Amino acid sequence: MTFSSDNLIGGERVPGAGAPWRAVEAATGSALEPAFASATAEQAERACALAAEAFDTYRETPLQARADFLDAIARNILDLGDDLVTRCMAETGLPRPRIEGERGRTVGQLRMFAEVVRRGAFLGLRVDPAQPERKPLPRPDLRLRRIAVGPVLVFGASNFPLAFSVAGGDTASALAAGCPVIVKAHPAHPGTSALVGGAIQRAVAECGLPAGVFALLFEEGIAIGQRLAADPRVAAIGFTGSRRGGTALMQIAATRATPIPVYAEMSSINPVVLMPAALQARGAEIGKAFVASLTLGSGQFCTNPGLVLAVDGPGLDAFLAAASEALPNVAAATMLTPGIHKAYCEGVAALESNPAVERVAQGQEGTGQQGQPVLFATTGAAFRADHRLGEEVFGAASLVVRCADTNELRAVLEGLEGQLTAALHMDPSDHVETRGLLPVLERKVGRILVNGFGTGVEVGHAMVHGGPFPATSDGRTTSVGSLAIDRFLRPVSYQDMPEALLPEALTDANPAQLPRSVDGA
Ligand SMILES: NC(=O)C1=CN([C@@H]2O[C@H](COP(=O)(O)OP(=O)(O)OC[C@H]3O[C@@H](n4cnc5c(N)ncnc54)[C@H](O)[C@@H]3O)[C@@H](O)[C@H]2O)C=CC1
Numbered sequence: 001m002t003f004s005s006d007n008l009i010g011g012e013r014v015p016g017a018g019a020p021w022r023a024v025e026a027a028t029g030s031a032l033e034p035a036f037a038s039a040t041a042e043q044a045e046r047a048c049a050l051a052a053e054a055f056d057t058y059r060e061t062p063l064q065a066r067a068d069f070l071d072a073i074a075r076n077i078l079d080l081g082d083d084l085v086t087r088c089m090a091e092t093g094l095p096r097p098r099i100e101g102e103r104g105r106t107v108g109q110l111r112m113f114a115e116v117v118r119r120g121a122f123l124g125l126r127v128d129p130a131q132p133e134r135k136p137l138p139r140p141d142l143r144l145r146r147i148a149v150g151p152v153l154v155f156g157a158s159n160f161p162l163a164f165s166v167a168g169g170d171t172a173s174a175l176a177a178g179c180p181v182i183v184k185a186h187p188a189h190p191g192t193s194a195l196v197g198g199a200i201q202r203a204v205a206e207c208g209l210p211a212g213v214f215a216l217l218f219e220e221g222i223a224i225g226q227r228l229a230a231d232p233r234v235a236a237i238g239f240t241g242s243r244r245g246g247t248a249l250m251q252i253a254a255t256r257a258t259p260i261p262v263y264a265e266m267s268s269i270n271p272v273v274l275m276p277a278a279l280q281a282r283g284a285e286i287g288k289a290f291v292a293s294l295t296l297g298s299g300q301f302c303t304n305p306g307l308v309l310a311v312d313g314p315g316l317d318a319f320l321a322a323a324s325e326a327l328p329n330v331a332a333a334t335m336l337t338p339g340i341h342k343a344y345c346e347g348v349a350a351l352e353s354n355p356a357v358e359r360v361a362q363g364q365e366g367t368g369q370q371g372q373p374v375l376f377a378t379t380g381a382a383f384r385a386d387h388r389l390g391e392e393v394f395g396a397a398s399l400v401v402r403c404a405d406t407n408e409l410r411a412v413l414e415g416l417e418g419q420l421t422a423a424l425h426m427d428p429s430d431h432v433e434t435r436g437l438l439p440v441l442e443r444k445v446g447r448i449l450v451n452g453f454g455t456g457v458e459v460g461h462a463m464v465h466g467g468p469f470p471a472t473s474d475g476r477t478t479s480v481g482s483l484a485i486d487r488f489l490r491p492v493s494y495q496d497m498p499e500a501l502l503p504e505a506l507t508d509a510n511p512a513q514l515p516r517s518v519d520g521a
């Protein structure tokens with residue numbers, strides 16, 4: 001398979017400069033062709049200039065045309081066929097069913113946003129008609145719509161090379177909102193990024209949109225990404241990755257002459273709470289299901305169950321016994337990059353050497369870049385005394401906390417940082433006790449789920465894939481699901497604007513019959 005490793009800017013392929021670098025085959029460590037060269041500062045500047053130039057035209061594209069564009073991207077991604085799947089497997093070490101599934105999710109996500117755009121409710125149209133006779137003062141005519149914020153910079157995630165990358169949720173929701181998108185490709189899967197970027201670039205041309213609507217820039221390091229984040233024409237940032245990377249971008253965004261929002265999804269250990277009746281009735285069954293979730297994708301999910309909380313007793317013993325029986329059957333699996341593998345091994349070693357932590361079980365030993373799954377346990381008192389035990393170890397490692405009683409379990413939850421998910425395993429007779437935990441969980445997490453695990457986020461209208469810091473940089477939003485479009489919109493009110501100058505959707509005729517509220521109804 002051949003494809004261009006050039007940057008994609010303004011509808012053209014633009015070769016980068018500097019020392020060439022290559023993607024690495026995750027399973028073998030060997031270099032993959034072709035060579036990539038990082039984008040230059042001038043190319044970053046040009047991508048921003050073209051995005052700014054395209055903005056006013058693109059944000060006013062008819063909704064049907066914008067929806068067709070999203071559908072065209074989906075179609076073009078599918079048209080890449082097996083070339084995309086094989087390249088993506090090589091770069092990430094993720095198996096075929098996972099990549100094919102993720103491609104389906106990516107395409108489904110683009111199509112969902114196409115439908116959201118067609119329906120038009122995202123525009124949030126509101127009309128408060130004038131009341132000239134109102135006493136003591138007449139009321140002006142007020143009409144509101146939400147417009148796109150401006151060019152959005154997207155940093156793709158290493159662990160979801162399709163669904164959270166070049167044409168992933170951040171890109172799809174920003175394009176749906178009417179924002180041009182500049183993607184800084186993740187250096188761990190540049191070939192996958194080039195293929196998907198080409199699919200988007202072709203869709204821009206096929207749909208007759210301004211070429212600045214999309215750009216894809218490569219770099220091995222971080223300087224171009226930082227430059228883009230600081231560019232005054234970039235209006236918002238979407239990011240999925242490490243806490244360090246996300247907070248660095250938050251810092252850049254907050255200290256610019258014009259600060260901008262950063263929507264970063266970063267770090268989460270996703271507490272799993274095992275309630276007493278459920279543990280007693282089916283502790284062993286939950287233990288087996290837990291191991292499957294823990295080891296999925298070598299544990300490289302931000303929704304991975306990294307923390308298990310339960311009141312100590314025979315039910316928890318049954319859970320641990322089942323998990324300890326299942327885990328040694330799980331083979332070590334290739335991790336995404338040498339850096340992620342190293343960080344995982346260091347995180348595991350830190351837990352191993354902590355005197356308050358015992359190793360309960362581990363999976364099969366791996367070679368090279370493979371991560372060996374592992375399960376640890378500690379006490380509630382030890383966990384509360386050592387904040388390091390609450391830090392994410394990205395990979396298939398988890399820590400079970402034996403709590404003395406429900407009060408201690410609640411105190412452990414209270415002490416946690418913000419999380420993406422919390423999973424409750426419970427039976428009907430656990431309801432009363434669970435009700436007491438819900439206010440804590442609502443304050444701590446973006447999604448509370450029952451009798452399941454958080455891995456594998458459903459892309460829908462009622463999904464929240466977000467949570468208080470450090471799960472994300474802004475817990476008021478989500479990066480998955482149709483609500484993600486809200487991140488890239490802002491309201492504008494038109495007061496006493498002549499009908500001839502109003503946006504069409506706010507005129508009395510409302511020719512597309514878009515949904516809108518009148519006087520709040
Ligand atoms: N919670 C989550 O969803 C995820 C967490 N991670 C964590 O991140 C670690 C490293 O994985 P990566 O995917 O490489 O994440 P990363 O945060 O290092 O990189 C993500 C993207 O941000 C860029 N970047 C990183 N630091 C930057 C900085 N200071 N300024 C500007 N751009 C920067 C990188 O070039 C890349 O494009 C993992 O070991 C894991 O701990 C990784 C993936 C997902």
Ligand SMILES: O=C(O)CCC(=O)C(=O)O
Nearest residue numbers: 300301302303455456457
């Ligand atoms: O669990 C999922 O489907 C999504 C996980 C995710 O967002 C991530 O790992 O970055």
